[in-house]
Amino acid sequence: MDKPNKRSSHFVATPSLGGIAFFIVFVISLSFNNYYDHFHVSMSILPGLTVLFFMGLKDDLMVLSPKAKLLGQVLACSFVLLNSQFVIHNFHGFLGIYELPFWLGILISLIVMLGIINSFNLIDGIDGLAGSIAIIIFIFFAVVFKTIDLKFMFLSAISMIGILIGFLWFNLSKYKKIFMGDTGSLQVGFIIAFMTMRLMAADESALNQLPFDSSCKPLVLLGLLIVPIYDAARVFIMRILKGKSPFSANRDHFHHLLIDAFKLSHRRASFLIAGFNVFFLGIILFILQEFSIYAVIFLILCLLILMTFYCLKLEKQINRKQEGSNLPRSKKERINPSVFNLTSENGV
Template identity: 45%
Template sequence: MVVLEFSFLTSAILFFIGAFLITYFTIPKIIGVVEYKSLMDNPNARSSHQKRTPTLGGISFFYTLIFALFFLKSWDNYDEAIYFIPGLTILFIVGLKDDLVVLSPYTKLAAQILAIVFILMNDSFRIHSLNGFLGIYEIPSYIYYTVGAFMMLTIINAYNLIDGIDGLAAVVGTVILILYTTIFYVTKEYFYALVCLTLNGSLMAFLGYNFSSTKKIFMGDTGSLIVGFIISVLTLKFLALKPSVYNELPFLLENAPIIAISILIVPLFDTARVFTIRLANKRGPFSPDRNHTHHILIDYWGLTHKQASLIIGSFNFIFVVFFILLASTSTDVILVAFLMISFIILGYIFYRFDYSFSNLKRKIKMKKKVDNIKDKVIDRGTAKHKIE
């Protein structure tokens, strides 16, 4: 066992550093090609950036993961590495095309379903029971496939939707992967811990460029679909862990589903909130706007992209730690009640202000008018004072 853990720690360092270096040194090459071919992301009315910016940063995630999976296959128990590759390839192709030529939401949805099928085919991800969560124990196969596919689709699209400002998707992804790395290391699921570390190495290398003012690049749908897919797979595996391994985790067995939701609180809450607003306004759930939580922090609270991303990422981490502490002694019913209260409070904080796009533009124009009037008053006062 000691030899196995030493081997894992050595591999963990190599995979993390290797992924970081591969991503760090190849992204400038991607930026060069994107700029040369003029495949830039053009800002529009909803964009949070003002100038044309290279996209396709997610390409680096794809080839880094594929390269890593070749070596990671010696750590899996059910040939999981082979089942990752088709899903990653499908989403890479679709994400790349969407970054170059915008695809319809239904085309992307069909591709996501196809990618998910490969994961659900592997017995390693089969959820046999919820171990008493809300009184649910045994889960029939048809329910597992239906709920599992829906859960993965939700996570992939929720993560894709938070990629709206510099750093946010990478920061939130890093927090989620750190949490899952810890869970899978403690439960001795070393293959998944190494997958987390590999992707985290890529995200951290990418983050430096995403925050950069001179070598900026976006991950695009190519990246967000890949990262969202990996996170959805990790969540499915977390819920499929054998009951015996939960003895090593600091929370009750029945509370695992709530812990999974708390880990994904940022993308899930933001998606639920935005979809509710759009449907209430009789618009499609995937219709674009600036009602996302990160837009509110920037447009109304005046935060920079980096500040908003770090605040949201810190909130995600603190929220999970709080729920893990609760889950160590509280029952699942109490945790569900706490989660619902948290959603209501967060929803109220953002709902009490009118954040529709039309009102946002109107308030911004009004603020500019007020500022202009103030400037004129000050200028007149200064001129009058000079005359006197």
Template identity: 40%
Template sequence: MNFLIYSTLLFICSFLVCNYLTPKIRTLMLSKNLAAEPNNRSSHDVPIPNLGGIAFFVVLMISFYFIASTEYLGLDAKNDVYDPSNIIIALIPGLTILFIVGLKDDILVIAPLSKLLAQTIAAVLFVYHYSKTINTLYGFMGIEDLNPILAGAIAVFILVAVINAINLIDGIDGLAASASIIMFAAFGFAFYVINHIFLFSVCIVMIGTLLAYLRFNLSSTQKIFMGDTGSMILGFMLGVMAISFLALDPSDIARLPIRGENLPIVTGAILIIPFFDTVRVFMIRIVKKKNPFKPDRSHIHHIIIDKFNISHRKASFVLGVSNFLVIILISFLAITTSNWILLTFFILLLILLTLFFFIINKSSWFLRIKLRNIRKQRTAAQQSNSEA
């Protein structure tokens, strides 16, 4: 089978299955009065179904059946085996745990520490069974080989961190899904270049699924949220991609144009929006002596919406484009730039981003813009009421 045809079919089928399941899930939730009630941080004023992540889980499970082997596809996969690392068996326990815990949290709400424990168990199970390990950093900051125990601990940390990072940016319509599409596309391109067809296929499945979900998430009449069920599955799969990318063999890295020592920085660039926001928010909450897991409106997407008075769609678009541009910039520099120079540049970029959001959050100029916009909205509402 032609690889282009195979990839296209995989994308279309994932899109269609999610597109079929999502409205069914929404209708069922509304009929059972299971929906997210609006609160002081919500942009919606009516209950919205929040179990869109069920479709993610179902599509992934179905896709594993069809992409487990290339024997019947006639594709030239790495080592003639489609899943050489037996990654599907490593994925299923963790995905199932996160699906069950996310489902319970979306319906009943569970304690943050309980969720963190479940995420850690899911991560440990995956790392323990996955045959790929981050056993070397190829000279990143002068570090070569890693102790196996340390390598496993780093992999577990990455998984748990990415799960929570995606969960935290899922605060406005479209952001988690659109940012994840960009991140899966970046990882998918890299795996395509080195001929890791299974990992590339999973990225295609996730992109198709998320595009179908976005159609409903951004709808004004058929809106649905992915909930913790969806965000944890997304975070888990992105964490898996990050670990697989960092654990590439020397022969695989030789196929990539970037230098091996720059892999961690490129990975950081791919995940920059969720990680930057998570680290920034956690530091702010800790400095203010607040629970770092307690929700508030200190996220970068909330600041952009509040200060520039723009819609969720526009904020998600701005952050998505920013993520894409950072990936392109860092990946281009990673081809020839030495590790320490690129690391310094990346750190300076993070500092500039931090200063940018600090300035617009504290600036009185932006406060005046916000107040002026509020007055305009009130005036328009009063005129509308008087005309009615």
């Protein structure tokens, strides 16, 4: 049970092991998808997924240190990167970059996977947010993998959509609520990470049917993953600038700022952020059709800067409210002691 504390958004102890169902259902789905697994992908996925499952389970029961989590994630990613189908070998001309040295491709792939896993783990802070963002991401992957005829990856994405829809039914419930916990968020982040790597490592010839050029893959994937990546990067940088550990826990995530500043419900905040994710991805795909890749980069930088200033404004607004609530009441608001000038004669 996840017991509420001073930074929690829930008020009663809630089951936090929804990720157990994720693991069971996804492993069963792999047995049905095995017919289309021509590159032994499942044997690359299962060891890493199992490592993260047990690590997340232990973290939900007994809190693990950030170092232990990172080591477990590196081990899980290593199993995937042993398969050449998941290693970035070529940027296909993105910013003038083509073929990569083997060691650099491995390093970049590992950093990207770790970044996605941890960023997705961090956005699992309010009801519905992680699940709805993940559904959007897996819908995108399902469409793309179906288009380029990677049936195993397509069916895996469809399986995750079904798992998350089933989870959201309970996660958004008032009386049957359950959290995915680290057990679930680490697994979902891991599956998103290896699907990202599979798309990045796909042959250029296989991408001809997509509505964007193969050199634009990094930007499209950034637009797809903008919510978890931006939130994690902003929170880590702001904590470091404030002299705190980047792994310290507080209510400085974007979803917390929206809830605290505007008193939004979890559902409204989650669907608002999910809607922004879809809008951001749509804008990037549209501009890629009409303008150059540099126009997209300029747009992304402008939006990220605006979002950063907006978050700073929300933080100041919340801090002013908190400071105002801690100030002593004015003389007019203070209770006049003479009102309570009662004696035993009045029966007190």
